[in-house]
Amino acid sequence: MTRLILSTSNIMTGGPSIIRKPGASNLELTNSLRSNFQNAQQGYSPSSRSKASSPSNGEEDESPQRPSPSIWTTRENTDFYIPTIDWTLSGLAEEPSQYDITVKLFYLPGADIKDRRQHTQDALQLVMKELGVCSVDLLIVSFPGMSFEGDCEWDADKKNSAQGNDDEEVASWAALEELYDQGVVKKLGLAEYGSEKLSRFLKRVRVRPKVDQVNVKDCCNVPPPLRQLAKLEGIELYVHNDCTNILPSGTLRELLGQGSQGAGVLSEAKRGIDGMKGELTPEWVVKYTAVVRDRGVIENKGYFAVAELRE
Amino acid sequence: MGLLALGTPLDWPEAKQVANHVREWGIEQLLAVWNKAKGKERDALLWGDEVEYLVVTYKDGTPKVTLSLRQADILDALARDETLSEEGGCVPDLQLVGGALPIFHPEFGRFMLEATPGKPWGIGFRDLLDVEPNMKLRRKIAKEHMNPEEYPITLTTYPHLGCPGTFTTPYYPPSGNKLRSQFVPDEIANPHIRFPTLAANIRSRRGHKVQVNVPVFKDKNTSWPWKDPTVNYDLHKYPEDDDVRQGAAPDNFIHMDAMAFGMGSCCLQITFQAKNITEGRKMYDQLSPLGPILLALTAATPIYKGFLADTDVRWNQISAAVDDRTPEELGEKPLQNDRWRIPKSRYASNSTYISEDPRLRKEYLDPNLIVDADVKQKLMNGGMDSLLATHFAHLFIRDPIVVFSEDLEKLDLDKSDHFENLQSTNWQHIRFKPPPTGSDIGWRVEFRPMEIQITDFENAAFSVFIVLITRAILSYDLNFYIPIPKTDENMETAHKRDAVLQDKFFFRKNPFPTRYPRPYSANGGVTPTGTTTPAVLSRPPTPTGPVEDEYALMSIDEIMNGSKPDSANNFPGLIPIVESYLDSMNVDVETRCELASYLDLIRKRANGSLWTASKWIRNFVDSHEDYKHDSVVGETINHDLIGAVIGLEGEGKREAKDVDRFLGRFYRPCGGETK
Secondary structure (H helix, E strand, O other): OEEEEEEOOOHHHOHHHHOOOOOOEOHHHHHHHHHHHHHHHHHOOOOOOOHHHOOOOHHHHHOOOOOOHHHHOEEEOOEEEEOOOOHHHOOOOOOHHHEEEEEEEEEOOOOOHHHHHHHHHHHHHHHHHHHOOOOEEEEEEEOOOOOOOOOOHHHHHHHHHOOOOHHHHHHHHHHHHHHHHHOOEEEEEEEOOOHHHHHHHHHHOOOOOOEEEEOOOOOOOOOHHHHHHHHHHOOEEEEOOEOOOOOOHHHHHHHHOOOOOOOOOEOEHHHOEOOEOOEEEEEEEEEEEEEEOOOOEEEEEEEEEEEEEEO | OOOOOOOOEOOOOHHHHOHHHHHHHHHHHHHHHHHHHOOOOOOOOOEEEEEEEEEEEOOOOOOOOEEEOOHHHHHHHHHHHHHHHHOOOOOHHHHOOOOOOOEEEOOOEOOEEEEEOOOOEOOOHHHHHHHHHHHHHHHHHHHHOOOOOEEEEOOOOOOOOOOOOOOEEOOOOOOOOOOOOOOOOHHHEOOOOHHHHHHHHHHHHHOOOOOEEEEEOOOOOOOOOOOOOOOOOOOOOOHHHHHHHHOOOOOOEEEEOOOHHHHOOOEEEEEEEOOOHHHHHHHHHHHHHHHHHHHHHOOOOOEEOOEEEOEOOOHHHHHHHOOOOOHHHHOOOOOOOOOOOOOOOOEEOOOOOOOOOOOOOHHHOOOOOOOOHHHHHHHHHOOOOHHHHHHHHHHOOOOOOOOEHHHHOOOOOOOOHHHHHHHOOOEEOEEEEOOOOOOOOOOEEEEOOOEOOOOHHHHHHHHHHHHHHHHHHHHHOOOOOOOHHHHHHHHHHOOEOOHHHHOEEEEEOOOOOOOOOOHHHOOOOOOOOOOOOOOOOOOOOOOOOOHHHOEEEEEHHHHHHOOOOOOOOOOOOHHHHHHHHHHOOOOEHHHHHHHHHHHHHHHHHHHOOOOOHHHHHHHHHHOOOOOOOOOEOOHHHHHHHHHHHHHHOOHHHHHOOOHHHHOHHHHOOOOOOOO
16 A cells, blocks of 8 residues: 655746636645646756656656656655655745744545544644645644535525534534644644534534634625624624535546646556556645745645545 | 924025035935834734825705815814814724724825725734725714815816816916916915925026926827817016026926926825845835836826816826926936936836845846935945945935925934935835834835725735735845836836736736755765765855846736736736735634625736726716716716716716726625615
């Protein structure tokens, strides 16, 4: 079993891939992964510039420009970093106290719920290593299967009540409470909780969320019951633009596959291209943002996505 | 306006004789500031907006509207009230917003006021929400300290300034000794000695009155060629009265002849504090190409001296109104006494880039830049780098206009008065401001091109937009560089009637940085033996393609909202960039809702679904029953227009003509009642 660790590095200088299109989507994640793969393929490849004059491998007819994964990825025991991460470049320009660091963890639907505690710790560890910090200001978790969709804001709030799985979510929350108790996370938050789900949730957890991040069609139309509850409970309602199922396995296969937009890491039997084989399950995605607090400048933002490969 | 210290001002040409003296001391003061503050670091983002008002006297039933010249009385009433509130607060209402009272300042026009927030804004998103209520509070406080028939309004220019007859309260006759204008009295200017001296010395230096000529709008009944009927060719009081007989008032132009026609305009200016000098220099450069775009987008100036103009913005009129260049400097006579020909007025789009940014290519710089080589050398001898020394040596090609003899007795390096004398009379569209001496304030950049908007909602929207775009520029490391002459051209284009929808502007096609390459690739990558080069972050390769390929002509819609699929460009749009920035920040729903209404206003002004103030005013005039389609904006039209403008910030908002096409549904953003 191999753990694939996909990363975007800092996407703030990543060009047009980061500019939003209307509606919630995962384009920021997929575009910036793709662009980081390409960048690494060029950057780590010793002969990318003289490629045309030195065809090294006749099998690469389909994608002559693509260097072998071994050049730009790294395997460490069971971890497979796509691309290689140069940790000497990690860290922030100023002292950690100057930043507001927000982390959003997406538990993906295919992962085993029992593993969420481990996933949460792994995600935080990667982010803290990347940013060179020992704590973050806010950790928001996004559970699968939740949304704010409906004909009107009341309808969306109602529908939300029946989404997700209360028991599983409360159980998973314990892992966050633990991080909170350790001081690794200063504030906890949820995503996409409507008024009814939120009020049930609040009754069952020890460390209460301080933030509920919602994606409503028009940010001016927050369901009134949610607005009231948030006010009463002192929970801040934040806006976001992410979709909940941020990395479906089909998308992941495409990202890593041999297609023209892929990274060329997975094998493709049809064309006889060698690579990693097996069943691929996306487990979680984490997004991190480091903002220089009193200047409103985003210094570092990126994603890690982790998938399990059963070979 | 800058410092208002009192003293004995030198008339021209006495001031001319001490110009070098002032410049030399100014350079020493600048070097002192620079040496002290060049290492200043980690300043927070603080920013402030400046809103300028005209004060009119208006009554519903009385056709005559006038400008009130009671600036001093109003400021006095405000000052007394502020003292009262400091002493214990008898005016509890005033404590509502932001904790600090707004500050009111005098301006050049005696019919003007300027108001700024009591303390600078930060980048907390809650602060952004306080801007509009604070602007409303400023207007309210100002109104409360005026006579019942007086109103502070935010039109860029007063449509009847300089019309024959009475347009001020109280009335003064024109043709005073200081301005020598045949249209406006000397009393139109703030009586503080600095202002009449400024006007008189600009006139003396030029050798003529200033000439502010605006093309008239040709309507179906406008006689053609059109001769400004208000020009008097038979005045013989001052030598300058000859100007109009010597062609100062050409056909088809509205002719104006005094500083008040320009400096009596109201603007919306935003000043930012940068983290350090490096960030300040970067912001200065990156904001420069945005200037003409925001000028066209905020267009609000279609009327001068009672006539519809064929231009939409104020900029060139202010530029002409303070143009002190001599005939030699203008290129009308061969150079004899003056040192160089100068292509631009002191009030003009800026001519330098100053950032030590590897992306700044030599080709972007102004090939016609005039620099005082001695000043530049002195600054460089003092340790300043060539790029920044060039900038200040360019500003210092001008003469100081107002010099107080007392200030020439002793050089005080703890002050910056001589430096500021030149710096603050170079009115370029972006201003780079060194830290003031004796304060903790950092390096600042001022964004100056925007026209003031009629409502506080619009003024807040544009202020907040500029703040957010600076944050996006810094976060995404955006690159808007185009050659400076292209920005000059854009500035001219921005003047055209309805340029916001009808014209195209040079803009950089790809604003994104080149991604930093992997460290290993810096020297050709990982060698076959596996040794790597040290992990030092290398600069992206310097771009070397033709500069002409980097920019294209784009509409304001394309620049603000992004290229359409059928466009040859793939520009992302400034508003989508700002939205991407906001998506990455923790913003609460209420704030985001309000910011969305601001961005929506700007988006719709850019794509034409909402009108600029200029268009709204033109339509107001065009559809008025008294308008004869002859370009003349008569007294009743002016009265009703001012009434509507007052109404937009008061009770009559909903009744104002075409308000929905001008402000859309936004004048009462979400959360409020809607009808």
